[in-house]
Amino acid sequence: MAYNWNWEVFLQPSATGSGTYFDWMVYGFKTTIGLSLTAWLIALLLGALVGVLRTVPNKLLSGIAAAYVEVFRNIPLLVQLFLWYFVLPELLPTELGNAFKQSNPFVQQFLSSMLCLGLFTSARVAEQVRSGIESLPRGQKNAGLAIGFTLPQTYRYVLLPMAFRLVVPPLTSEFLNIFKNSAVCSTIGLLELAAQGRQLVDYTAQPYESFIAVTLAYVVINVTVMVLMRRVEARVRVPGFIGGK
Amino acid sequence: MYEFDWSSIPGALPFLAKGMLVSLEIMVAAVVIGIVWGTLLAMMRLSSIKPLSWFAAGYVNTFRAIPLVMVLLWFFLIVPHLLEQLLGVPRGTDMRLGSAIAGFALFEAAYYSEIIRAGIQSVSKGQMAAASALGMNYWQSMRLVVLPQAFRNMVPLLLTQGIILFQDTSLVYVSALADFFGTASKVGDRDGRLVEMLLFAGAVYFVLCFSASQLVRFYQKRLKTA
Numbered sequence: 250m251a252y253n254w255n256w257e258v259f260l261q262p263s264a265t266g267s268g269t270y271f272d273w274m275v276y277g278f279k280t281t282i283g284l285s286l287t288a289w290l291i292a293l294l295l296g297a298l299v300g301v302l303r304t305v306p307n308k309l310l311s312g313i314a315a316a317y318v319e320v321f322r323n324i325p326l327l328v329q330l331f332l333w334y335f336v337l338p339e340l341l342p343t344e345l346g347n348a349f350k351q352s353n354p355f356v357q358q359f360l361s362s363m364l365c366l367g368l369f370t371s372a373r374v375a376e377q378v379r380s381g382i383e384s385l386p387r388g389q390k391n392a393g394l395a396i397g398f399t400l401p402q403t404y405r406y407v408l409l410p411m412a413f414r415l416v417v418p419p420l421t422s423e424f425l426n427i428f429k430n431s432a433v434c435s436t437i438g439l440l441e442l443a444a445q446g447r448q449l450v451d452y453t454a455q456p457y458e459s460f461i462a463v464t465l466a467y468v469v470i471n472v473t474v475m476v477l478m479r480r481v482e483a484r485v486r487v488p489g490f491i492g493g494k
Numbered sequence: 495m496y497e498f499d500w501s502s503i504p505g506a507l508p509f510l511a512k513g514m515l516v517s518l519e520i521m522v523a524a525v526v527i528g529i530v531w532g533t534l535l536a537m538m539r540l541s542s543i544k545p546l547s548w549f550a551a552g553y554v555n556t557f558r559a560i561p562l563v564m565v566l567l568w569f570f571l572i573v574p575h576l577l578e579q580l581l582g583v584p585r586g587t588d589m590r591l592g593s594a595i596a597g598f599a600l601f602e603a604a605y606y607s608e609i610i611r612a613g614i615q616s617v618s619k620g621q622m623a624a625a626s627a628l629g630m631n632y633w634q635s636m637r638l639v640v641l642p643q644a645f646r647n648m649v650p651l652l653l654t655q656g657i658i659l660f661q662d663t664s665l666v667y668v669s670a671l672a673d674f675f676g677t678a679s680k681v682g683d684r685d686g687r688l689v690e691m692l693l694f695a696g697a698v699y700f701v702l703c704f705s706a707s708q709l710v711r712f713y714q715k716r717l718k719t720a
Contacts, residue, residue, distance in 0.1 A: 467564060
Protein backbone atom coordinates (compact mmCIF):
# COMPACT_ATOMS: atom_id res chain seq x y z
CA MET A 250 0.00 0.00 0.00
CA ALA A 251 1.44 3.32 -1.05
CA TYR A 252 0.90 5.42 1.99
CA ASN A 253 3.53 7.67 3.50
CA TRP A 254 3.39 7.35 7.22
CA ASN A 255 4.56 10.54 8.81
CA TRP A 256 4.05 10.87 12.53
CA GLU A 257 6.14 14.02 12.59
CA VAL A 258 3.20 15.80 11.04
CA PHE A 259 2.06 16.67 14.55
CA LEU A 260 5.19 18.72 15.12
CA GLN A 261 4.72 20.82 12.00
CA PRO A 262 3.46 24.38 12.43
CA SER A 263 -0.27 24.43 11.82
CA ALA A 264 -1.92 26.05 8.81
CA THR A 265 -3.33 28.85 10.93
CA GLY A 266 0.19 29.88 11.91
CA SER A 267 -0.18 29.61 15.65
CA GLY A 268 1.44 26.55 17.21
CA THR A 269 1.73 23.03 15.81
CA TYR A 270 -0.83 20.44 14.82
CA PHE A 271 -0.16 18.78 18.14
CA ASP A 272 -1.42 21.98 19.79
CA TRP A 273 -4.69 21.49 17.89
CA MET A 274 -5.01 18.08 19.48
CA VAL A 275 -4.29 19.48 22.91
CA TYR A 276 -6.87 22.20 22.38
CA GLY A 277 -9.48 19.61 21.36
CA PHE A 278 -8.54 17.40 24.27
CA LYS A 279 -8.99 20.27 26.74
CA THR A 280 -12.33 21.20 25.23
CA THR A 281 -13.57 17.63 25.45
CA ILE A 282 -12.49 17.37 29.09
CA GLY A 283 -13.85 20.78 30.08
CA LEU A 284 -17.16 20.17 28.35
CA SER A 285 -17.60 16.69 29.78
CA LEU A 286 -16.76 17.68 33.34
CA THR A 287 -19.06 20.71 33.44
CA ALA A 288 -21.85 18.72 31.82
CA TRP A 289 -21.26 15.91 34.33
CA LEU A 290 -21.72 18.36 37.19
CA ILE A 291 -25.10 19.42 35.78
CA ALA A 292 -26.03 15.78 35.19
CA LEU A 293 -25.19 14.76 38.75
CA LEU A 294 -27.08 17.61 40.42
CA LEU A 295 -30.18 17.45 38.24
CA GLY A 296 -30.08 13.66 38.03
CA ALA A 297 -29.98 13.29 41.79
CA LEU A 298 -32.91 15.68 42.17
CA VAL A 299 -35.05 14.06 39.46
CA GLY A 300 -34.14 10.56 40.64
CA VAL A 301 -35.28 11.37 44.19
CA LEU A 302 -38.49 12.97 42.90
CA ARG A 303 -39.31 9.81 40.95
CA THR A 304 -39.53 7.88 44.22
CA VAL A 305 -41.62 10.31 46.28
CA PRO A 306 -45.23 9.39 47.09
CA ASN A 307 -46.57 12.64 45.61
CA LYS A 308 -48.08 11.58 42.25
CA LEU A 309 -47.64 14.99 40.61
CA LEU A 310 -43.96 15.32 41.46
CA SER A 311 -43.08 11.75 40.53
CA GLY A 312 -45.11 12.14 37.33
CA ILE A 313 -43.19 15.25 36.32
CA ALA A 314 -39.91 13.50 37.05
CA ALA A 315 -40.97 10.47 35.01
CA ALA A 316 -41.95 12.70 32.07
CA TYR A 317 -38.58 14.46 32.29
CA VAL A 318 -36.73 11.17 32.07
CA GLU A 319 -38.83 9.88 29.16
CA VAL A 320 -38.37 13.07 27.12
CA PHE A 321 -34.61 13.10 27.46
CA ARG A 322 -34.27 9.37 26.92
CA ASN A 323 -36.41 9.05 23.82
CA ILE A 324 -35.01 11.81 21.64
CA PRO A 325 -31.62 11.18 20.01
CA LEU A 326 -28.74 13.16 21.47
CA LEU A 327 -27.95 14.76 18.11
CA VAL A 328 -31.53 16.01 17.78
CA GLN A 329 -31.44 17.40 21.32
CA LEU A 330 -28.19 19.17 20.54
CA PHE A 331 -29.68 20.80 17.46
CA LEU A 332 -32.73 21.84 19.47
CA TRP A 333 -30.53 23.54 22.06
CA TYR A 334 -28.24 25.16 19.53
CA PHE A 335 -30.52 26.14 16.64
CA VAL A 336 -34.02 26.21 18.11
CA LEU A 337 -33.79 27.49 21.68
CA PRO A 338 -32.17 30.87 20.80
CA GLU A 339 -35.09 31.51 18.40
CA LEU A 340 -37.70 30.76 21.04
CA LEU A 341 -36.12 32.84 23.79
CA PRO A 342 -37.39 36.40 24.30
CA THR A 343 -35.95 38.43 21.41
CA GLU A 344 -33.37 40.34 23.44
CA LEU A 345 -31.97 37.31 25.18
CA GLY A 346 -31.92 35.34 21.91
CA ASN A 347 -30.06 38.12 20.13
CA ALA A 348 -27.57 38.49 22.95
CA PHE A 349 -26.85 34.76 22.65
CA LYS A 350 -26.54 34.89 18.87
CA GLN A 351 -24.15 37.84 19.03
CA SER A 352 -21.86 36.25 21.60
CA ASN A 353 -18.60 34.51 20.76
CA PRO A 354 -19.33 31.42 18.60
CA PHE A 355 -17.26 29.24 20.91
CA VAL A 356 -19.34 30.39 23.89
CA GLN A 357 -22.56 29.61 22.00
CA GLN A 358 -21.36 26.15 21.01
CA PHE A 359 -19.95 25.35 24.41
CA LEU A 360 -23.02 26.48 26.36
CA SER A 361 -25.43 24.61 24.10
CA SER A 362 -23.29 21.48 24.24
CA MET A 363 -22.90 21.68 28.00
CA LEU A 364 -26.63 22.08 28.62
CA CYS A 365 -27.48 19.38 26.11
CA LEU A 366 -25.04 16.79 27.43
CA GLY A 367 -25.83 17.71 31.03
CA LEU A 368 -29.58 17.32 30.71
CA PHE A 369 -29.34 14.26 28.45
CA THR A 370 -27.12 12.51 30.97
CA SER A 371 -29.15 13.74 33.96
CA ALA A 372 -32.08 11.61 32.81
CA ARG A 373 -29.83 8.54 32.86
CA VAL A 374 -28.35 9.50 36.23
CA ALA A 375 -31.90 9.94 37.55
CA GLU A 376 -32.78 6.38 36.55
CA GLN A 377 -29.72 5.05 38.40
CA VAL A 378 -30.51 7.10 41.50
CA ARG A 379 -34.10 5.89 41.42
CA SER A 380 -33.10 2.25 41.16
CA GLY A 381 -30.54 2.83 43.93
CA ILE A 382 -33.25 4.13 46.24
CA GLU A 383 -35.65 1.38 45.22
CA SER A 384 -33.02 -1.28 45.86
CA LEU A 385 -32.97 -0.37 49.57
CA PRO A 386 -35.11 -2.63 51.76
CA ARG A 387 -38.51 -1.04 52.29
CA GLY A 388 -38.00 -1.38 56.03
CA GLN A 389 -35.44 1.42 55.97
CA LYS A 390 -37.96 4.02 54.91
CA ASN A 391 -40.58 2.66 57.32
CA ALA A 392 -38.09 2.63 60.17
CA GLY A 393 -37.14 6.23 59.44
CA LEU A 394 -40.77 7.29 59.48
CA ALA A 395 -41.52 5.17 62.57
CA ILE A 396 -38.91 6.91 64.69
CA GLY A 397 -40.58 10.21 63.89
CA PHE A 398 -38.57 11.54 60.94
CA THR A 399 -40.54 13.51 58.40
CA LEU A 400 -40.33 12.22 54.83
CA PRO A 401 -37.61 14.73 53.83
CA GLN A 402 -35.65 13.81 56.96
CA THR A 403 -35.99 10.11 56.15
CA TYR A 404 -34.52 10.82 52.73
CA ARG A 405 -31.79 13.04 54.12
CA TYR A 406 -30.61 10.85 56.99
CA VAL A 407 -31.63 7.30 56.05
CA LEU A 408 -32.21 6.66 52.36
CA LEU A 409 -29.89 8.98 50.46
CA PRO A 410 -26.65 8.29 52.38
CA MET A 411 -27.06 4.64 51.43
CA ALA A 412 -28.48 5.16 47.94
CA PHE A 413 -25.75 7.58 46.83
CA ARG A 414 -23.09 5.06 47.77
CA LEU A 415 -24.88 2.26 45.97
CA VAL A 416 -25.23 4.16 42.69
CA VAL A 417 -21.54 4.95 42.26
CA PRO A 418 -20.65 1.82 40.23
CA PRO A 419 -23.51 2.23 37.72
CA LEU A 420 -22.72 5.95 37.48
CA THR A 421 -19.18 5.12 36.37
CA SER A 422 -20.50 3.95 33.03
CA GLU A 423 -22.58 7.11 32.64
CA PHE A 424 -19.47 9.13 33.43
CA LEU A 425 -17.59 7.26 30.70
CA ASN A 426 -20.50 7.82 28.33
CA ILE A 427 -20.48 11.58 28.76
CA PHE A 428 -16.92 11.78 27.38
CA LYS A 429 -17.88 9.60 24.44
CA ASN A 430 -21.13 11.47 23.83
CA SER A 431 -19.29 14.78 23.81
CA ALA A 432 -17.96 13.79 20.37
CA VAL A 433 -21.46 14.46 19.02
CA CYS A 434 -20.89 18.16 19.73
CA SER A 435 -18.45 18.30 16.81
CA THR A 436 -21.56 18.48 14.59
CA ILE A 437 -22.35 22.04 15.67
CA GLY A 438 -18.76 23.11 15.08
CA LEU A 439 -17.41 22.88 18.61
CA LEU A 440 -13.70 22.17 18.20
CA GLU A 441 -13.37 19.25 20.57
CA LEU A 442 -11.30 16.13 19.92
CA ALA A 443 -13.38 14.55 17.15
CA ALA A 444 -13.74 17.86 15.32
CA GLN A 445 -10.00 18.49 15.56
CA GLY A 446 -9.48 15.01 14.13
CA ARG A 447 -11.54 15.93 11.09
CA GLN A 448 -9.70 19.22 10.72
CA LEU A 449 -6.36 17.44 10.92
CA VAL A 450 -7.43 15.14 8.09
CA ASP A 451 -8.34 18.14 5.95
CA TYR A 452 -5.23 20.17 6.70
CA THR A 453 -2.45 17.60 6.96
CA ALA A 454 -3.54 15.00 4.38
CA GLN A 455 -2.37 12.39 6.89
CA PRO A 456 -5.75 10.80 7.69
CA TYR A 457 -4.44 7.65 9.40
CA GLU A 458 -2.14 9.41 11.85
CA SER A 459 -4.79 11.99 12.71
CA PHE A 460 -7.52 9.46 13.37
CA ILE A 461 -5.29 7.03 15.23
CA ALA A 462 -4.10 9.85 17.50
CA VAL A 463 -7.63 11.08 18.23
CA THR A 464 -8.95 7.56 18.80
CA LEU A 465 -6.09 6.83 21.18
CA ALA A 466 -6.83 10.06 23.03
CA TYR A 467 -10.37 8.80 23.66
CA VAL A 468 -9.03 5.46 24.83
CA VAL A 469 -6.69 7.27 27.23
CA ILE A 470 -9.59 9.31 28.65
CA ASN A 471 -11.64 6.15 29.02
CA VAL A 472 -8.91 4.21 30.79
CA THR A 473 -8.04 7.11 33.09
CA VAL A 474 -11.65 7.63 34.15
CA MET A 475 -12.07 3.91 34.71
CA VAL A 476 -8.98 3.67 36.91
CA LEU A 477 -10.02 6.73 38.94
CA MET A 478 -13.56 5.48 39.37
CA ARG A 479 -12.38 2.04 40.52
CA ARG A 480 -10.64 3.81 43.41
CA VAL A 481 -13.73 5.88 44.21
CA GLU A 482 -15.89 2.76 44.03
CA ALA A 483 -13.60 0.94 46.42
CA ARG A 484 -13.86 3.79 48.91
CA VAL A 485 -17.62 4.14 48.90
CA ARG A 486 -18.42 0.41 48.75
CA VAL A 487 -21.08 -0.66 51.24
CA PRO A 488 -19.85 -3.92 52.73
CA GLY A 489 -22.22 -6.83 52.43
CA PHE A 490 -24.74 -4.99 50.24
CA ILE A 491 -25.91 -5.93 46.75
CA GLY A 492 -23.96 -3.89 44.23
CA GLY A 493 -21.39 -3.26 46.95
CA LYS A 494 -19.91 -6.76 46.93
CA MET B 495 -41.37 36.30 19.80
CA TYR B 496 -40.81 33.65 17.16
CA GLU B 497 -43.64 33.14 14.68
CA PHE B 498 -44.14 29.47 13.94
CA ASP B 499 -44.98 28.44 10.42
CA TRP B 500 -45.58 24.74 10.01
CA SER B 501 -46.78 24.97 6.40
CA SER B 502 -43.60 23.53 4.89
CA ILE B 503 -43.95 20.23 6.72
CA PRO B 504 -46.77 18.53 4.74
CA GLY B 505 -44.88 19.04 1.48
CA ALA B 506 -41.73 17.60 3.00
CA LEU B 507 -43.39 14.41 4.25
CA PRO B 508 -42.49 12.24 1.21
CA PHE B 509 -38.80 13.17 1.62
CA LEU B 510 -38.95 12.56 5.34
CA ALA B 511 -40.57 9.17 4.79
CA LYS B 512 -37.75 8.25 2.41
CA GLY B 513 -35.25 9.35 5.04
CA MET B 514 -37.04 7.30 7.68
CA LEU B 515 -36.69 4.23 5.43
CA VAL B 516 -32.92 4.81 5.31
CA SER B 517 -32.81 5.13 9.13
CA LEU B 518 -34.82 1.93 9.55
CA GLU B 519 -32.72 0.12 6.96
CA ILE B 520 -29.53 0.97 8.85
CA MET B 521 -31.10 -0.01 12.15
CA VAL B 522 -32.45 -3.38 11.00
CA ALA B 523 -29.27 -4.36 9.20
CA ALA B 524 -27.08 -3.27 12.12
CA VAL B 525 -29.28 -5.07 14.67
CA VAL B 526 -29.23 -8.33 12.72
CA ILE B 527 -25.50 -8.29 11.97
CA GLY B 528 -24.75 -6.91 15.43
CA ILE B 529 -26.62 -9.71 17.19
CA VAL B 530 -25.05 -12.46 15.08
CA TRP B 531 -21.51 -11.05 15.47
CA GLY B 532 -22.24 -10.20 19.11
CA THR B 533 -23.28 -13.79 19.81
CA LEU B 534 -20.06 -15.08 18.28
CA LEU B 535 -18.07 -12.57 20.32
CA ALA B 536 -19.84 -13.60 23.52
CA MET B 537 -19.12 -17.27 22.80
CA MET B 538 -15.47 -16.46 22.13
CA ARG B 539 -15.30 -14.44 25.32
CA LEU B 540 -16.60 -17.41 27.31
CA SER B 541 -14.49 -19.90 25.40
CA SER B 542 -11.79 -21.88 27.12
CA ILE B 543 -9.45 -21.20 24.18
CA LYS B 544 -7.48 -18.26 25.57
CA PRO B 545 -6.57 -16.41 22.32
CA LEU B 546 -10.25 -16.34 21.28
CA SER B 547 -11.26 -15.01 24.66
CA TRP B 548 -8.52 -12.36 24.58
CA PHE B 549 -9.53 -11.30 21.09
CA ALA B 550 -13.18 -10.89 22.11
CA ALA B 551 -12.28 -9.00 25.27
CA GLY B 552 -9.96 -6.68 23.35
CA TYR B 553 -12.57 -6.08 20.65
CA VAL B 554 -15.36 -5.32 23.10
CA ASN B 555 -13.27 -3.07 25.34
CA THR B 556 -11.83 -1.13 22.43
CA PHE B 557 -15.19 -0.42 20.82
CA ARG B 558 -16.67 0.53 24.17
CA ALA B 559 -13.89 3.04 24.77
CA ILE B 560 -14.40 4.93 21.51
CA PRO B 561 -17.25 7.33 20.74
CA LEU B 562 -19.67 6.12 18.09
CA VAL B 563 -19.06 9.35 16.17
CA MET B 564 -15.36 8.44 15.89
CA VAL B 565 -16.21 4.94 14.66
CA LEU B 566 -18.53 6.40 12.04
CA LEU B 567 -15.91 8.92 10.95
CA TRP B 568 -13.43 6.08 10.53
CA PHE B 569 -15.93 4.27 8.35
CA PHE B 570 -16.85 7.31 6.29
CA LEU B 571 -13.44 8.90 5.83
CA ILE B 572 -10.80 6.23 6.24
CA VAL B 573 -12.28 2.86 5.29
CA PRO B 574 -13.40 3.88 1.76
CA HIS B 575 -9.88 5.20 1.18
CA LEU B 576 -8.47 1.89 2.39
CA LEU B 577 -10.78 -0.12 0.14
CA GLU B 578 -9.77 1.98 -2.85
CA GLN B 579 -6.14 1.18 -2.29
CA LEU B 580 -6.43 -2.44 -1.20
CA LEU B 581 -9.24 -3.77 -3.35
CA GLY B 582 -9.14 -1.26 -6.17
CA VAL B 583 -12.71 -0.11 -5.59
CA PRO B 584 -13.21 2.74 -8.06
CA ARG B 585 -12.67 6.19 -6.57
CA GLY B 586 -15.77 8.12 -5.60
CA THR B 587 -18.02 5.06 -5.24
CA ASP B 588 -20.81 5.99 -2.83
CA MET B 589 -20.26 3.56 0.00
CA ARG B 590 -21.91 5.66 2.68
CA LEU B 591 -24.88 3.39 3.32
CA GLY B 592 -22.69 0.30 3.42
CA SER B 593 -20.14 2.11 5.57
CA ALA B 594 -22.84 3.25 7.95
CA ILE B 595 -24.25 -0.26 8.31
CA ALA B 596 -20.80 -1.78 8.79
CA GLY B 597 -19.82 0.89 11.33
CA PHE B 598 -23.00 0.53 13.36
CA ALA B 599 -22.97 -3.26 13.20
CA LEU B 600 -19.35 -3.62 14.35
CA PHE B 601 -19.85 -1.00 17.07
CA GLU B 602 -23.15 -2.35 18.37
CA ALA B 603 -21.85 -5.92 18.31
CA ALA B 604 -19.58 -4.96 21.21
CA TYR B 605 -22.60 -3.84 23.25
CA TYR B 606 -24.75 -6.77 22.14
CA SER B 607 -22.02 -9.23 23.05
CA GLU B 608 -22.02 -7.97 26.65
CA ILE B 609 -25.79 -8.44 26.90
CA ILE B 610 -25.56 -11.89 25.32
CA ARG B 611 -22.64 -12.93 27.50
CA ALA B 612 -24.67 -12.12 30.60
CA GLY B 613 -27.59 -14.01 29.07
CA ILE B 614 -25.51 -17.13 28.39
CA GLN B 615 -24.06 -16.98 31.89
CA SER B 616 -27.55 -16.75 33.37
CA VAL B 617 -28.37 -20.21 31.95
CA SER B 618 -27.42 -22.70 34.63
CA LYS B 619 -24.27 -24.75 34.04
CA GLY B 620 -26.22 -27.99 34.42
CA GLN B 621 -27.92 -27.32 31.08
CA MET B 622 -24.63 -27.48 29.20
CA ALA B 623 -23.59 -30.54 31.19
CA ALA B 624 -26.91 -32.25 30.49
CA ALA B 625 -26.60 -31.53 26.78
CA SER B 626 -23.10 -32.99 26.74
CA ALA B 627 -24.36 -36.00 28.65
CA LEU B 628 -26.94 -36.56 25.90
CA GLY B 629 -24.03 -36.74 23.48
CA MET B 630 -24.39 -33.31 21.88
CA ASN B 631 -21.24 -31.54 20.82
CA TYR B 632 -20.48 -27.89 21.73
CA TRP B 633 -22.30 -26.34 18.75
CA GLN B 634 -25.36 -28.56 19.18
CA SER B 635 -25.71 -27.84 22.87
CA MET B 636 -25.21 -24.11 22.30
CA ARG B 637 -27.69 -23.93 19.44
CA LEU B 638 -30.33 -26.29 20.79
CA VAL B 639 -30.09 -25.87 24.56
CA VAL B 640 -28.22 -22.85 25.87
CA LEU B 641 -28.83 -20.05 23.35
CA PRO B 642 -32.63 -20.51 23.06
CA GLN B 643 -32.97 -20.08 26.83
CA ALA B 644 -30.45 -17.26 26.96
CA PHE B 645 -32.16 -15.32 24.17
CA ARG B 646 -35.58 -15.67 25.77
CA ASN B 647 -34.31 -13.83 28.84
CA MET B 648 -32.43 -11.27 26.80
CA VAL B 649 -35.13 -10.20 24.38
CA PRO B 650 -36.17 -7.06 26.34
CA LEU B 651 -32.56 -5.90 26.70
CA LEU B 652 -31.79 -6.60 23.05
CA LEU B 653 -34.89 -4.65 22.00
CA THR B 654 -33.98 -1.73 24.25
CA GLN B 655 -30.52 -1.70 22.69
CA GLY B 656 -32.27 -1.68 19.30
CA ILE B 657 -34.17 1.47 20.30
CA ILE B 658 -30.92 3.11 21.36
CA LEU B 659 -29.41 2.09 18.03
CA PHE B 660 -32.35 3.62 16.20
CA GLN B 661 -31.71 6.92 18.00
CA ASP B 662 -28.02 6.66 17.21
CA THR B 663 -28.66 6.23 13.48
CA SER B 664 -29.23 10.00 13.44
CA LEU B 665 -25.44 10.28 13.78
CA VAL B 666 -24.98 9.36 10.11
CA TYR B 667 -25.47 13.12 9.87
CA VAL B 668 -21.65 13.30 9.98
CA SER B 669 -21.56 11.71 6.51
CA ALA B 670 -24.41 13.80 5.10
CA LEU B 671 -26.27 10.57 4.35
CA ALA B 672 -29.97 11.43 3.98
CA ASP B 673 -31.53 9.55 6.88
CA PHE B 674 -34.65 10.88 8.61
CA PHE B 675 -32.85 13.51 10.66
CA GLY B 676 -30.45 14.51 7.90
CA THR B 677 -33.40 15.02 5.54
CA ALA B 678 -35.31 17.04 8.13
CA SER B 679 -32.38 19.33 8.73
CA LYS B 680 -31.67 19.74 5.01
CA VAL B 681 -35.30 20.51 4.14
CA GLY B 682 -35.51 22.88 7.12
CA ASP B 683 -32.46 24.74 5.89
CA ARG B 684 -33.81 24.90 2.34
CA ASP B 685 -37.17 26.32 3.41
CA GLY B 686 -35.73 28.58 6.09
CA ARG B 687 -37.89 26.67 8.59
CA LEU B 688 -35.20 24.85 10.54
CA VAL B 689 -36.88 25.52 13.90
CA GLU B 690 -40.15 23.86 12.94
CA MET B 691 -38.41 20.99 11.16
CA LEU B 692 -36.15 20.18 14.09
CA LEU B 693 -39.05 20.31 16.55
CA PHE B 694 -41.05 18.05 14.25
CA ALA B 695 -38.16 15.59 13.93
CA GLY B 696 -37.71 15.55 17.70
CA ALA B 697 -41.41 14.85 18.17
CA VAL B 698 -41.35 11.99 15.66
CA TYR B 699 -38.36 10.36 17.36
CA PHE B 700 -39.99 10.79 20.74
CA VAL B 701 -43.29 9.22 19.69
CA LEU B 702 -41.57 6.27 17.98
CA CYS B 703 -39.04 5.54 20.71
CA PHE B 704 -41.43 6.14 23.58
CA SER B 705 -44.06 3.80 22.13
CA ALA B 706 -41.43 1.19 21.33
CA SER B 707 -40.01 1.31 24.85
CA GLN B 708 -43.52 1.05 26.34
CA LEU B 709 -44.09 -2.07 24.23
CA VAL B 710 -40.80 -3.53 25.44
CA ARG B 711 -41.83 -2.81 29.03
CA PHE B 712 -45.19 -4.49 28.48
CA TYR B 713 -43.49 -7.51 26.94
CA GLN B 714 -41.02 -7.66 29.83
CA LYS B 715 -43.88 -7.80 32.34
CA ARG B 716 -45.54 -10.61 30.42
CA LEU B 717 -42.27 -12.51 30.27
CA LYS B 718 -41.89 -12.23 34.04
CA THR B 719 -45.39 -13.50 34.81
CA ALA B 720 -45.27 -16.25 32.16
